Amino acid sequence: MKTALLVIDVQMALAHEDASGTKRSCPEAENNIARLLKEFRSAGDTVVHIHHHGTDPEDPFHPDAAGSAVQPVAAPEPGEPVVIKTGSSGFMGTSLHEILSKAGIERVITCGATANHCVESTTRSAADLGFQPIYAADAVWTYGITGPDGVHHSADQIHSVSMATLEGEIASVKKTQDILKM
Structure with a gap:
């Protein structure tokens, strides 16, 4: 199955x-993103970078x-497409x-930041568009939030909930080591 790696919003605002x-x-997310990038690049597989640009x-x-x-x-790296988005999903x-359709991509692996915002939104959109998404559980990260109530x-709670809401119904949630074995 032809697979692409989507690297989402790994930008300095988060650093x-x-x-x-x-x-x-x-905290190991960036190291795991680097591992995924190295593997995809060495295999000559498709890597697409998605960057957020705020309008304010x-x-x-x-x-x-x-x-x-x-x-x-x-x-x-040269030749890797870069997509600029202004919303949460990399598709909108x-x-x-x-880009993915022209490359014959059937499955996408999503990684980057933040787990519960742009990575989750892009993962959901990928599923809605007929791609088979894999959410890289340890190659994403997020921050704590306070709800309207x-x-x-905590960041760990939000991360866990994001994985739980995606697993099985929307995406397959896997650790980097398991993705690299595929």
Whole structure:
């Protein structure tokens, strides 16, 4: 089955968030993204980079902000497509679907940030469009949030819930080591 790796929003705004001391899930995510990239590149398989560009000039992901730059661990290599999105799903308003279809891709592996936002949205859209998504459980990360009810949910809780809501119904959730064995 022809498979593509989708590297989502591994950008400096998130590295800045980490540097500020914000607690996050899955500290090994970037290392696992690097492992996936190395394997896909050495096999000559399709890698697509998805970057977020905020439309508000105050957004740390705005194209003029330092946060929009790609983290070195996920820097695209020549010939690897880069898709720019302004919403949460890598498919909405972009050429991602066309790129994958032209390449004959049937399955996508999603990794990057954040687990419960753009990676999950892209994974759900991929399933809706007929791709078979695999969500790389230890190659994504997220941050804690407080809900409208005032209840705080830790980064690890959010990460776990994201995996639980995707597994089986939307995607197959796998660790990097298991993905690399496929």
